[in-house]
Amino acid sequence: MRSFIVFLGAVAVIAAAIGWVLTAPQHLPEDSFAGLTGDAERGQAVFTAAGCASCHSAPKAEGDAKLVLTGGQRFPSDFGTFISPNISPDPVHGIGAWSLMEFANAVQKGVSPDGAHYYPAFPYAAYAHIAPQDLADLWAHIQTLPASATPSAAHEVGFPFNIRRSLGGWKLLFVNDEWVRPAPTPQLARGRYLVEALAHCGECHTPRNALGGLQRSQWLSGAPNPSGQGKIPALTPDVLEWSAGDIAYYLESGFTPDFDSVGGHMAEVVSNFAQLPAEDREAVAAYIKALPAP
């Protein structure tokens, strides 16, 4: 009996050790951006498509104030309320003192410069697919934006979700390096890059399981609204009957085919897409029209 308890104890210690190793923050290879120079002007399109300002500007900011990435917007969820941090180039309260590598590990691996996991309210699982040149351009662009000296607010997340190490387990389970959909044509590849990586559409339009992981088998088939009433609509062909032209026009103008208009957080998304080239909106429309029914 006693030896059995010792055995169990040993198993527990080994399991804990394995768990500790598995949940450790992962980093990008050191040479990920070797030879690349960021172009701030090109980074603006990446910044717009990725919707950075939509979450990181101050609550209700409009116009040029949207480019001050001071944070403070609140995102209620089943796990607590997340508050977007200051990612302006302020060296103390923002990310101005970071290196490209630290920025990339934050955006693509969800790991802070001091080695803590970020909560997946930050869509790093989608951003992991951003191409290295685009990432370098994005970093160059963000550094040109105005600095804000407003400190970031702490997330309002209770036990057990406040144990950041557990997010290592979440990442193991739910971060997937594979694309969701095939891309047999250049247009579908561009659409996939916009939908699955930059614009991170799946974060709201795909249902999540009890642990908050995206259910990839139900990709873009609609989900409950985490921050309020109603439902985030399905984009799959069993529900969405819009033509490709309807989708592209919606992303440009905010008008549905029956000339109702976009609202809520999607209005931010439309404002971003309206600034991108028409080919990008058409590529997203092509991607959506190629979705299978769930």
Place this chain on the structure above:
Amino acid sequence: MKSILVAATGLALLTTTAFAQNLPAPVKARQGQMRIIAINLGILGGMAKGDTAYDAATAQAAADSLAGVTMVSPGPLWPEGSDMDAVVGTVAKADIWTNMGDFNAKFEGLATAAKAMQAAAGGGQQAIGQAMGAVGGTCKDCHQTYRGKAN
């Protein structure tokens, strides 16, 4: 069991219908206003997109209706206590009544864009397209903040 289901369904139908019919008059009025806006934007948007052929007289009539309906005095349409927490069948957020000045300014933005559309409607497909962009921007501005569904 089956009869319970039937009864429940019947009751559900009844209540839904009751809600639809018993909306307060101000809610009915403002929803009608939105529909008049939408039907006229449909005419203009169809021409802007090239789905329908441009016709100056039809475009002007739609733009005039749009401008006209934005001139309805808002007060009677938006009384206190007609928000989505108080009335089933509306998606107007309670925030409207704590930010009435901003809400009215946003609606005034639509009225201004509608007047610009009135001036542009005779100018052809491209002119309508540009004016549509401005009108759409004002719809989005207000719905983003004050409507409780996203579309």
